[in-house]
Amino acid sequence: MKDIIVENICKSFPKEHIQALDDINIEVEKGELFGLIGPDGAGKTTLFRILTTLLLADSGSAIVNGSDVVKDYKAIRRKVGYMPGKFSLYQDLSVEENLSFFATIFNTSIKENYDLIKDIYEHIEPFKNRRAGALSGGMKQKLALCCALIHRPEVLFLDEPTTGVDTVSRKEFWDMLKRLKMEGITIIVSTPYMDEANLCERIALMQKGKILSVNTPTHIKSSFPDPLFAIKTEHMIKLLADLRAIPEIKSVHSFGEYHHITLNEPSENELQLLHQTLANDKHEAIDIKKIEPEIEDCFIQLMSN
Numbered sequence: 001m002k003d004i005i006v007e008n009i010c011k012s013f014p015k016e017h018i019q020a021l022d023d024i025n026i027e028v029e030k031g032e033l034f035g036l037i038g039p040d041g042a043g044k045t046t047l048f049r050i051l052t053t054l055l056l057a058d059s060g061s062a063i064v065n066g067s068d069v070v071k072d073y074k075a076i077r078r079k080v081g082y083m084p085g086k087f088s089l090y091q092d093l094s095v096e097e098n099l100s101f102f103a104t105i106f107n108t109s110i111k112e113n114y115d116l117i118k119d120i121y122e123h124i125e126p127f128k129n130r131r132a133g134a135l136s137g138g139m140k141q142k143l144a145l146c147c148a149l150i151h152r153p154e155v156l157f158l159d160e161p162t163t164g165v166d167t168v169s170r171k172e173f174w175d176m177l178k179r180l181k182m183e184g185i186t187i188i189v190s191t192p193y194m195d196e197a198n199l200c201e202r203i204a205l206m207q208k209g210k211i212l213s214v215n216t217p218t219h220i221k222s223s224f225p226d227p228l229f230a231i232k233t234e235h236m237i238k239l240l241a242d243l244r245a246i247p248e249i250k251s252v253h254s255f256g257e258y259h260h261i262t263l264n265e266p267s268e269n270e271l272q273l274l275h276q277t278l279a280n281d282k283h284e285a286i287d288i289k290k291i292e293p294e295i296e297d298c299f300i301q302l303m304s305n
C-alpha cells in the first residue's frame, strides 16, 4: 500500500526567481524507510513542508496516509510527525517540559505513548530537567525525535536529522530509525550525507528541484554505467589537473584520498597507457585500482547527464 503519493508537484518562489521543486513524482510504501538525498538547496525542505501541509504547491497533488495535503490538511496534521531541520524545540523549556508540551497539543500524554519513545527517551532522561537549549547536538536531535513521535504518527518526516551531529550520534540515530520502522511507521528522511543513503530501503536523489533517480541504493549503484577506477599519486593536486588534460579520460572527480575516474574506452591496455602517461608527467607512487561505485559517484554521474 502506498502511504505517500506525490504527483507532478511544482513550487517556485517568484520574487527570488527560484524553482524550488520542478515536477516531483514519488511514491513511498507503508512502513518504508525512504531517503531524500541531495545537497543544500535541492528542494528537500520545500517538499517536506508541502507534504506536512505547511506550504502550498503551485501545481500537482500529494496524498499522505490516504489524505490530500490541501483538502484534508487537518487530518494530515494529526497523522504525521515532523522534525524540521532547524532545531524546533523551546530552548528555555526543559527536556521534560518540551515533551509534555508536544504531547498536550496533540491531546495525549507522555505516558500514553511512552512505549514508542522509551528507547530514545532513555538516552536523554538523565537530563530531563536541563533546558533544551543547553543540550548537545545529538541530544537535541533525540529530544526533537521524541517530540515528533509523542502522538504516535503514521508517517514521520525527518528533515536532515543528523546534520551537525557527531558520527557516533548519527549511527545511534539511524539505529533508532530502524527500530521505529519495525513499529510500522512510514519514515521519510532527508540528508545531504551520501553515506546515509545506504541505510534507507529506497532513495530519491534530488538536485536543483528535480529527482535524478529513485530506487534502492543497491540498484542505483549497480546502474553506474562505466567501470570506475580510483587513482592516487604523491601529488594529488597536480594529478587532478593532469587527469583533466588527458583526452582518454571521460570523467574525473576528487574523492578524499583518491580521485575517481572513468575512461572513454576502458581496457587493460588503456590503464597501462594511463600509468605510462602519468609516469612521464613525473608522478610517483602511482596507484590505480578498480572500485565499486558509491552513491556519491552515482549522484555526480547523474548530475552531469
Ligand SMILES: Nc1ncnc2c1ncn2[C@@H]1O[C@H](COP(=O)(O)OP(=O)(O)OP(=O)(O)O)[C@@H](O)[C@H]1O
Pocket (backbone or CB within 6 Å): 013, 016, 018, 019, 020, 038, 039, 040, 041, 042, 043, 044, 045, 046, 047, 160
Ligand atoms: N521561503 C522561501 N523563499 C524563497 N526561497 C526559498 C524559500 N524556501 C526555500 N527557498 C529556496 O528554494 C530552494 C530549495 O530550498 P530547500 O530549503 O527546499 O532545499 P533543501 O534541499 O532543503 O536544502 P537546505 O538544506 O539548504 O534547506 C533553495 O534555492 C532555497 O533558497
